[in-house]
Amino acid sequence: MEDIKYKVIGICGSLRENSYNKAVLQFMAANSPETLDIQIETIGKFPLFNEDIEKENFPENVKELREKIRKADGLIIVTPEYNNSIPGGLKNAIDWISRKDEEGYPFSKKPIMIAGATTGLTGTSRSQKELRAVLHNINTFPMNKPELFISEADKKVFNNKLVDEKAKEVAVKMLNSFVKWIELIKKY
Numbered sequence: 001m002e003d004i005k006y007k008v009i010g011i012c013g014s015l016r017e018n019s020y021n022k023a024v025l026q027f028m029a030a031n032s033p034e035t036l037d038i039q040i041e042t043i044g045k046f047p048l049f050n051e052d053i054e055k056e057n058f059p060e061n062v063k064e065l066r067e068k069i070r071k072a073d074g075l076i077i078v079t080p081e082y083n084n085s086i087p088g089g090l091k092n093a094i095d096w097i098s099r100k101d102e103e104g105y106p107f108s109k110k111p112i113m114i115a116g117a118t119t120g121l122t123g124t125s126r127s128q129k130e131l132r133a134v135l136h137n138i139n140t141f142p143m144n145k146p147e148l149f150i151s152e153a154d155k156k157v158f159n160n161k162l163v164d165e166k167a168k169e170v171a172v173k174m175l176n177s178f179v180k181w182i183e184l185i186k187k188y
């Protein structure tokens, strides 16, 4: 058995307990290559971003995730689409983590893999496009391909488990590509 080489943080863009996106992220964590360790973190208790609070200090839970992301070899974001865009909770978390401190920017040059599930037919294509624009601004390296757009997620997730064979196949393929992506970015 190969040793774990890369530690990756997984974030779900939905705060819903029985979230389809959370099920996809959990599938990824359970089916990642042996060299990849995915630790799922939550963003639901972050306060709304406010520069006045930031000036005093980062809230403790924000600080903890900032440090975990700074140390991580990469990040996986699995998110739904809300009104053709990124859910507010996810954008709020990205805004908190995007800010500079004495050690610089936690997101800087991070390899990132994104995916998403929606009950609609477009499979989060619009929110992923918008997410890529945000990730560009915070100087990360989102992996281009393969992509995963899970439409009609209510027919593909049962009892909080991803059961769709095609989605599972693409998710595993993505994770294997992500290992190579991390290795490529590390050389940069």
Ligand SMILES: Cc1cc2nc3c(=O)[nH]c(=O)nc-3n(C[C@H](O)[C@H](O)[C@H](O)COP(=O)(O)O)c2cc1C
Pocket: 014, 015, 016, 018, 019, 020, 021, 022, 080, 081, 082, 083, 084, 085, 117, 118, 119, 120, 121, 122, 123, 124, 153
């Ligand atoms: C505020 C809101 C806006 C939504 N907007 C969209 C949308 O623009 N496109 C879409 O495909 N689904 C949309 N949906 C439906 C979500 O895809 C669906 O609720 C999905 O299950 C959310 O992901 P989750 O199961 O991980 O919580 C929206 C849902 C909510 C609550």
